[in-house]
Amino acid sequence: MSQTNAALIERKNQAVARGVGLAHPHFIESAKNATLIDVEGREFIDFAGGIAVLNTGHLHPSVVAAVTEQLEKLTHTCFMVLGYEPYVEVCEKINALAPGEYEKKSALFTTGAEAVENAIKIARAHTGRTGVIAFGAGYHGRTMATLALTGKVAPYSSGMGLMPGDVYRALFPCEMHGVSVEDALASIQRIFKFDAEPCDIAAIILEPVQGEGGFYVAPKSFMKALRDLCDEHGIVLIADEVQTGAGRTGTFFAMEQMGVSADITTFAKSIAGGFPLSGIVGKAQSWIRLIQVVLVEPTVVARLPVLLP
Ligand SMILES: Cc1ncc(COP(=O)(O)O)c(C=O)c1O
Structure with a gap:
């Protein structure tokens, strides 16, 4: 030894x-x-x-x-500078697999937190609003913006001070803890009454099955109510499937079992069998501003004439 x-x-x-x-x-x-x-x-x-x-x-x-096979060919170009086919192929496959009866597009990143941050950026750019509703005991990552969404103080945000703002916390329905679907929906209505109007809310983000929170499945009726609420107020519904995706719950994405679909789905973790890959898939129609606002940084655009023949 x-x-x-x-x-x-x-x-x-x-x-x-x-x-x-x-x-x-x-x-x-x-x-x-x-x-x-x-x-x-x-x-x-x-x-x-x-x-x-x-x-x-x-x-x-x-x-x-x-x-x-890939390592023998190429490791990195920065896809926004020079393309390579596997990136496109992964997006095509994810677009085909993700639930939702609409045309889809995807973008790839490295970690789950990065996927969540980009989903929020897209929702903000798309709606022109800043507020986000997340849920108690939800987990969305440990970077500063995702930490603000993660609904568990110890051990995550304990001692971290002021979090990035405009995040509102609703109750996640869990019969075991005495929170009914009605209670959870009422907590969102309370946010609308006391904290921020629906027209200020860019996104509602949740895990279809809470992981870190204790493996609680969101009831289908709750998902349906959230879908209706988002449709009524033009809010982007984000399903954080970083943990529930890649076959974790029996279907490729857990939302396939929910009867309604999200506008943006995040994925990471098992999607690449232990290698660092994450991404988001969402409605193709929402991506025009994303491409302009979020993904193509001005510095990259400025460098393009220098880099390209
Ligand atoms: C639902 C969910 N979202 C986001 C994350 C953050 O992913 P990562 O650790 O890859 O940044 C996790 C990680 O556990 C997660 O379970």
Whole structure:
């Protein structure tokens, strides 16, 4: 045994910032399917899957083959500068898979939080409004903007001070905690009455099944009511499927089971079998301003004549 868990934990404590915790006192040497082998040669069954990042298991042969093939050709150009076909192919596939009876377009990013941030930017650019309604116990990431949406103080926003503004928190329906669909809808009406008018709200964002919050499924009747509310007030409905997507709930996207569709869907985690890829898919008609406002940074536009022949 060349390495021990104890020795590596000691090195980690010396070299890695304290905020990056370690839930289990093991360092993993290799993994295959659902089996992990630590540096001391002990075998474990992986029930964590990198927190829903490995629906395909570790080192799925198709994922490894696709990545290997790509690595022998090209790693990066910055797609907005020079294109490559796999980006387009992924978007085509996601457009075909995402629920919603409308023409779709997608954009790709790296992390779930980045996908959520871009969904919010699009909703703001599209509506010209700034407010966002998120839900208690919802989880949307740990960057500053997504932290403002994440509805759990400890351990996420505790000690972080003032969050980016114009986020309003509604109740997520959960019978187990005594919150009915009616209670949850009433909490949104209270926001409209006491905090922000519907015409100030750009988006309502929720997980179809709360993950970090405790694995609570949003009732179909609640989703339908949110869809109606968004249609009535021109609010963008965002389904954060970073955790529920990629087959996690039995269908490719959980919203397929909800009877209504969102305007924008975020995806990440298991979408790339353990590699960092995320994105958003949404109504094609909403993307014209997005392309102008969000994705093509002025600096990139300015550089284009220099970079292109
Ligand atoms: C629903 C949801 N949204 C967003 C995120 C943030 O994703 P990432 O950790 O890739 O930034 C997560 C991560 O757990 C998530 O579960």
